């Protein structure tokens with residue numbers, strides 16, 4: 060664990076938003092452009108749910124899940140996540156894994172257990188991170204907060220293309236319904252619900268190419284820095 064005061068001088072760009080809004084892609088590219096580290100916080104929830112399923116822990120057993128989360132042996136290598144010395148691979152990228160992540164993410168003890176683990180990714184020269192509560196809970200002092208969204212139809216299209224590219228089966232109508240359910244669950248939960256923070260810049264990418272979204276975030280950061 061690092062020193063809090065030193066940490067506060069390290070800039071963070073927090074990009075939050077709903078499922079399949081493109082925030083992960085945008086965040087990773089912004090990090091690359093600025094030479095910052097990148098944290099995909101959703102992957103932490105995904106890998107926790109995956110580890111729980113492998114260990115036979117029920118997805119509503121809050122105490123056991125929190126214990127598991129506290130002891131997770133996680134490492135990131137680019138976009139690959141390593142769990143206990145093994146790459147988690149595409150197993151955590153399926154829709155089923157996303158649903159499982161969303162279920163355990165609604166449990167307060169699990170979120171609390173994963174808080175410090177996420178904060179430990181704040182290292183010089185800076186961090187770009189994406190999720191649901193990066194700006195509101197994990198890094199409330201982020202230099203720039205962005206709420207990145209797109210229409211549900213556009214997000215379903217993007218997720219569809221992403222899954223097909225990875226060689227998974229996908230059904231557009233089912234994806235749209237699943238996204239809506241996930242949005243509703245993420246927005247309705249008592250702790251760290253999905254919503255635009257008062258101090259976050261809204262970026263609607265429905266009609267925006269990835270590069271344009273990246274440039275808008277970088278420009279806003281340079282203005283704020």
Ligand code: CDP
Nearest residue numbers: 078079100101102104160161164190191192
């Ligand atoms: O790609 P997608 O947005 O669907 O998923 P993700 O960002 O990988 O996150 C998977 C699930 O983890 C989400 O549905 C959220 O419920 C949860 N999550 C969260 O609660 N808080 C975060 N900071 C990141 C993800």
